[in-house]
Amino acid sequence: MPLLPMRVLLDHAAENDYGVGAFNVNNMEQIQAIMEAARETNSPVIVQASRGARAYSDDNYLRHLMLAAAELNPTIPIVMHQDHGNSPQTCFSAIEMGFTSVMMDGSLMEDGKTPSTYEYNVKVTKEVVEVAHAKGVTVEAELGTLGGIEDGHGAGLTGDEALKHLTDPAQAEEFVAETGCDALAVAIGTSHGAYKFTRKPTGEVLKMDIIAEIHRRLPNTHLVMHGSSSVPKELVDIINQYGGKIRETYGVPVEQIQEGIRHGVRKVNVDTDSRLAITGAIRKVFAEHPEKFDPRDYLKPARTAMKEVVKARMIAFGQAGWADKVPTLTLEDMKRKYHDMGAVG
Ligand code: G3H
Ligand code: 13P
Numbered sequence: 001m002p003l004l005p006m007r008v009l010l011d012h013a014a015e016n017d018y019g020v021g022a023f024n025v026n027n028m029e030q031i032q033a034i035m036e037a038a039r040e041t042n043s044p045v046i047v048q049a050s051r052g053a054r055a056y057s058d059d060n061y062l063r064h065l066m067l068a069a070a071e072l073n074p075t076i077p078i079v080m081h082q083d084h085g086n087s088p089q090t091c092f093s094a095i096e097m098g099f100t101s102v103m104m105d106g107s108l109m110e111d112g113k114t115p116s117t118y119e120y121n122v123k124v125t126k127e128v129v130e131v132a133h134a135k136g137v138t139v140e141a142e143l144g145t146l147g148g149i150e151d152g153h154g155a156g157l158t159g160d161e162a163l164k165h166l167t168d169p170a171q172a173e174e175f176v177a178e179t180g181c182d183a184l185a186v187a188i189g190t191s192h193g194a195y196k197f198t199r200k201p202t203g204e205v206l207k208m209d210i211i212a213e214i215h216r217r218l219p220n221t222h223l224v225m226h227g228s229s230s231v232p233k234e235l236v237d238i239i240n241q242y243g244g245k246i247r248e249t250y251g252v253p254v255e256q257i258q259e260g261i262r263h264g265v266r267k268v269n270v271d272t273d274s275r276l277a278i279t280g281a282i283r284k285v286f287a288e289h290p291e292k293f294d295p296r297d298y299l300k301p302a303r304t305a306m307k308e309v310v311k312a313r314m315i316a317f318g319q320a321g322w323a324d325k326v327p328t329l330t331l332e333d334m335k336r337k338y339h340d341m342g343a344v345g
């Protein structure tokens with residue numbers, strides 16, 4: 001089956017009250033881990049690549065790996081999504097490369113660090129929506145600014161600073177009307193990376209009420225939760241047990257994500273948990289078998305460890321069991337739909 005436009009999957013998720021994990025990839029093993037988890041749980045999937053991932057893996061390798069994933073898994077609906085596009089140009093080149101969904105993150109300037117103005121965000125998002133929808137491609141936007149910093153992407157805000165940049169529900173309503181985006185990433189107190197919270201976050205820290213209010217105002221816009229890794233202690237412990245140095249830290253509890261899903265969150269971004277699983281598995285092999293030097297000896301366990309964490313998230317978010325029920329609409333179908341809807345763009 002051809003790669004699926006993300007809007008089709010998120011519409012289906014909304015109709016059936018489930019959330020979909022969007023897992024970041026940089027290489028073949030990570031794509032294989034996600035596909036294996038999807039096969040074992042009958043889950044539709046969103047595979048996403050950041051700008052850094054595209055540069056690391058080279059667009060062409062990534063594109064062909066994704067086509068291989070689709071060829072080998074004809075029953076699994078697969079979305080290929082650009083994570084945190086920093087400019088319209090990044091989104092356009094992703095569309096050229098065959099991505100079926102793009103994120104125009106206009107909450108930050110093109111440097112991916114400096115918080116932008118609302119006007120700038122509307123302008124760049126609208127520009128991307130016009131081009132993307134004319135090709136049937138889905139657009140995710142972001143309003144508000146997340147905390148943390150992930151290899152150069154992110155405003156680098158601390159937890160407290162991030163709380164000053166939460167998404168304003170009234171502005172979100174205006175933003176979606178002005179841009180016509182399909183999905184909206186909201187800032188509710190999460191941040192990218194492993195060091196999110198110094199203690200287990202409560203309802204005070206993660207603003208679920210903001211999600212509920214945005215969903216009330218925008219019932220047809222799919223909400224996206226970035227920075228949704230749970231940073232499980234078991235995974236951190238494995239890394240530290242085998243020579244790593246990750247200090248005490250807490251992520252977003254799965255139950256809080258499930259609450260978000262009950263209030264309109266449809267896409268849940270997870271990268272750090274996969275990174276932790278892979279690193280722990282590799283460190284274990286290195287520590288226990290210092291004589292080994294065949295990459296397969298450590299990449300296989302790494303792939304399995306990532307598969308396990310992805311599988312657990314697929315089950316928890318509710319996407320498990322739905323792969324064969326998602327409509328198989330193409331970019332052409334979506335192009336016609338956007339045209340008929342007279343949507344912006
Ligand atoms: O949002 C950030 C994702 O975790 C991707 O991170 O830019 O290091 O590839 P990256
Ligand atoms: P984590 O760092 O929590 O995995 O978040 C990933 C993310 O939001 C990618 O866009």
Ligand code: ZN
Pocket residue numbers: 084192226227269
């Ligand atoms: Zn993100």
